Amino acid sequence: MNLSQDELREKIAALGPWFHNMELNGVRTAPEHFLGDYPNQKFKHFSSAIPADLTGKSVLDIGCNAGFYSMEMKRRGAARVLGVDFDEDYLAQARFAAKVSELDIEFQKLSVYDVARLGEKFDVVLFMGVLYHLRHPLLALDLLYENVVGDMLVFQSMQRGSANVGEVREDYPFFDADHFDAPDYPKMHFIEHRYAGDPTNWWAPNAACVEAMLRSAGFEITAHPEREVYICRRGAPPELPGAVYPQHRETSGQ
């Protein structure tokens, strides 16, 4: 793509506002980001927890936004990178950024609730910064386990509340309720209206809740390289059946 710096600046402005601050041929997409140089700064804290060489691997980036992580995975040699998001404006940014950066990445409009439609499992799935934007977060994790995570899940969620993780027992007697008040017990705060001005912030889990939800959906946490980031492996199927949507063919009664 042969654009002058002025043309590039104009195109980037026309595609904005951007959530991902990336440098495209010397032009920054979101230099005034409220989180600083985001997600560059965050990625530095966990990039080494993801294999440096992804040669031959397939990667799915769910809620890819402008494609920062999709592009980083492609730079690691992944054979195939698919970025999905349900927002066309972000997908347009991602397609442009990948084109300017000469990276062969596929971007598709898809909601996380519809990942079954992809009909394949990926070696690495990124599910970063999406969980707390969903009205049905556990359903999304169940669907990822059932349909797309072949091996590794790279997960991130905003967290609020205690960063401590207490022991969760298998069971508690009915009249034993003190543990619910412990800050390190799994808790997810429901946001009825807005948080940080954003009506799509539905939930704010604490660290114990994030870990419990991942385990409950069948993921085994293998590393916790950054406060909000977890590297997981697909573990044994959860004890109780997970996603009930879309209905399983064998249980649909048809």
Ligand SMILES: C[S@@+](CC[C@H](N)C(=O)[O-])C[C@H]1O[C@@H](n2cnc3c(N)ncnc32)[C@H](O)[C@@H]1O
């Ligand atoms: C906070 S951004 C995170 C972007 C990127 N994954 C990251 O970590 O920097 C949340 C992204 O999730 C997308 N998103 C929210 N709900 C979604 C859904 N149901 N299906 C697919 N993408 C969704 C938004 O459009 C947005 O691009």
